Amino acid sequence: MNYPVWELTFFGGGLTIALMAVFHVFISHFAIGGGLFLVLTEWYGYRQNSTAIVDYVKAHTRFFLLVTMILGGMTGVGIWFVISLINPATTSILIHNFVFGWAIEWVFFVAEIVSLLIYYYTFGRMNRRHHLLLGWLYFIFAWLSLFAINGIIDFMLTPGRWLATGNFWDGIFNPSFWPSLFFRTFVALILAGLYGFLTATALKDEAFRLRMVRYCALWLLTPFALLVASTWWYVQALPLPIRTMLTQQPPELLVAIKTFLVTAPLLVLGGLIMTSKLPQTATRSLAALLMTIGLCYLGAFEYIREGSRRPYTIYDHIYSHSIPKKNLGTVAKTGLLKNARWAQHKEITGQNRLAAGRELFFLACASCHSVGGPTRNIVKLTSGYNSIEALAARLSGLDGPNSAMPPFPGTAAEQTALATYIFEVLQQRNDSAAAAALPPKQHEVPPFDPATSQYVLLGWNEYGMHTISDSDAFFTLRPPGNTIHAMLIKRGPTPQVISEGIDIHYTVEPGSANPDGQVEFWKHAASLTGRELSPNTGLTGNGVSGLMRVAADGRTFSATEVPLVPYQKSGGYLPYPLVTLTAVERASSAMVATATMVAPVSSEWGCRNCHGGPWRTAAGGVSPETAENILAVHDRYAKTTLVKQAKAGKPLRCQICHPDPRGEQGNPALPSLSAAMHGFHANFLKGRGADACFFCHQDAAPHGATRFFRGIHNELGLDCTTCHGVIEDHALGLLLTEQQAGKKTAAKRLARLKPRRVRTLAELKPRQAWINEPDCLGCHVDFQPPGVSTAFNQWTASEAELFRRRTDNLGIPCAACHNSAHAIYPTTNPYDAERDNLMPRQYQGNPYPLGANKNCALCHTKEMKEEMHHPNSLTMFRNVR
């Protein structure tokens, strides 16, 4: 924000620092432990009266001098150079707060050089006592260098009280100072043994070589127990959030943690092997191998330490994008470009959006991310996002769950500009998302003669849309299975609901009658559902045509889990297949009524927006690429092995683990599927309206291939949020229930979201998906025209109050006359405007609810004076076309 950014692109800031730092750390620790090794080995040689040992130390000193002074000393300065180039703001804080710490370290550095040079050049020429004294002085100064620098390094991880006091000593003697000092001292001793192997294995005399190799092995092995103890102490000194994060082994640090844990015993093992009598070539190779393992060990430790303070460079003080924590709010509100001194484009316009996006990338991302490079490659990391909007959404939730990244330090417009730059320039892709072209469809209105027809046969689907996930080889979120309902009413002054002596058949239109040919569900059904299913058969044994059963209420007929998919035999995409209902008098086998209804089914989940991959088919569906990525992300964060299981032919249904109130117990310790999904994804969709919903429920989007929100409420300008609330509130309501149930992750998720339409979390009513849904009567109080503009936060108390379960005063289901939720009459179907209005069109020649406009005669065959069904039912329809 304060400084220009060195545009490194391929190398990125992270790798540039790491390359310099890893080598320096590996050598500088050797410079300390090796110092003690020199003086003690020299003393040992004198004590043993062994010229061979003293000669060995002398030779080793030369090696030590060259390695530590050339590579160690210069890379030490190099780290300073590189951090000031990549993170000047943090470097400036370290320099200004600890200038005298650095200065003290410099004094030790001078003394180190002087003592080492004299030690080396006077070896054998100075009296032993003085020479040993010089060796000790070298070691002491080297260790004191560590003492000084250790305070500053660990300050970045655990600044402790300095955050409040700004006091030099609070910063230096921070909470992890002592454990870190001990840890690094023991590492230094171990490295002395490792480096010692390099020179000891080169010795010519076999017996002496073995003796010195064993001597070096002692250096490697002896401090290990102390090292383990100091590691434990170190971890205990860390702030609780960091400790918790480490115990959860976040994916960003997983490789480093595993490397750290694996290489430690390997070093011990290697040290033990070195003590045995081996050929020289073997010991030399093993010595080199152990050096490499040691480098990995220390590199992994430093990576974990640095990673533990993410997203900060100084924990809780300044973020990795160089914006102090205290300034983030202002910057996010007023914009990074306005606040960055070195930004040329202060305002984003249509003309400069790519140039501004480029500036934003270098200001906010480049200190960690490379462009096409080996570390944190932004091109690879963002390649899954299929649109600028999706990428911008990801940027809006950078600090989302499981994230080691800082919050995006800018406005929504800056998120979009950055996303545009990444998408169009770095990824060379075009965001050419256009509204889906929907081929027009035809329908026929079945016959009905108000004068002569004796029956009214009504049909409706359980849901306004049943969205399947056809990623069957990987998982299923919801398998094919529409539930359709029907009711037969015998017309007359006192109409009768008929359910006895009548069979109602259903038949899916031929073009949609072969779902098995379109999806792989039946191939994986056994694994996904736990039961063998014949092709084209639903979970309850129903096929694409058959007999409806009388429901538990004894009045309606139902066919559950009718296997429908939106794919047609012809290859087309049709989310609104027609189902013909036929009522047949059982005794006479005479058809007494027929009707046609829509059984809506879609596969337009928007997972691919962020999880990558194409649609599975031309118009919709979750492709294997998308599905695998979803499972991989799940595996990464939840430590599952879903990808492996799927690839072994054992894909799962999400509800096997995540409970679903519609009869799926799952694992009671885990959040419900709906809470898990909304609670996680809401982090990336904050501050939005209905467009947040469309990211995932793309079948509801007005530009999609389904556009399932097709009823009167859509026509009146309502959207998802009118009834369900905005995404944060929607998710919070679900999470509150999970929290009350004692689910662990709920609190973590709750902490990251803030309610929007209510002031406090306490004002939000906890809810369960599919049970506590928007209550129609919340707006339509006593069935009257709506008095409020939102049904949000007024949930149905039980399943019985749901629109799809509720009936009028006479037991007629609401949906029988009004159609399914999201498709309330009058509807406008995106493929065929009147397709969802077939029932009212058939029976009353208009698209309005059955019986609307005082059309009581439809069933009663005469005008009625009493509002028997529900209040306000004997009025003229308000929203006429």
Add this chain to the structure above:
Amino acid sequence: MNPAALIPAPDPLQVPWGWFQLLLLLTFFLHMVAMNIMIGCAVISLVKQLVNPAKNQTLCRDIGNKLTYAVAFTVNFGVAPLLFLQVLYGHFIYTSSIIMGACWLSVIFFLIAAYSLAYLHKFRFDTWQVGPRRWLLGTSLACLLLIGFFFTNNMTLMLTPAAWPQYFRHPGGFFLNLAEPTLVARYLHSMIAAVATGGLFLALLAHFQKQLPDGERRARIKNGLHWFTYATMVQIAIGIVFLLSLPKPVLRIFVGGNWLATLLFSGTLIGSYYSIKFGARERLWPATAALTVTILLMILVRDLARHAYLAPYFHPADLPVTLQYSPLVTFLLILVIGLGIIAYMLRLGWLSTKEGQS
């Protein structure tokens, strides 16, 4: 674009700026001396290995032996002034370093190369032929000269925010401040000063090398002082060019615009005069004293020039201070103790050399 708007906001100091100024000047003096010896000795040795390698074999070996020390101490003594420079001028030096980031970071790699080659040259001096040796030393010196050039670039770039907007055309860190009018003269001024100092150092070295035959010793002192004298003469010419290339507001302070600056600058001229005079008369210690005084005055003059350059934008006295004296006191204590122990170690080393000789 207004360059002043690009200057980052600085962080506060812990003690008043004068402390850092003092420490900066003192440690920079040490760095300058070590750097001058390093470059100067390397140049002289290379010339001698090119001109008459057989005759200069012993001298060049001696120089080679000392060169690695010089590199070590140049770097070490460079750390402290760079630290104090960052404290006072961090917002300038970080910015200029980033603008030339690739070149600036390459300093480390050239330094490792130069240092390694200097050691190779030292350890292989008697086993390798003069040809490869020249290449070793020449490459090492080329690296050091390049590092010096990058330093000159950075030290001028940090003083000239007007050049900073060039960053927007060269954000990859490969920008060098080549359009700076003082760049070449300033660089040459530093490098020729190094040759002069290197010559004097060789003369001083010979003075203490009592084991050398008298004739050889005297010849070395004489030759060293010749290098010193002639290089200082050239230095005056380059110095004049450098002076005249300074921006007018900066130049003005040395020619009467500011009495202190004018006085100090006059002092450097007098110091140079006496350096040449004593050098030409082969008076080693007076020449050494003259050079020491001249370097000290030059450092002060250089610092005043920096203040004059940055006057439109900044003065270290503007920096906010959040007082904490205890770290400074601790540093000074450790410095005194450290210097005492270093002196003791040097004495041990010196005594062992004498023991070795006796």
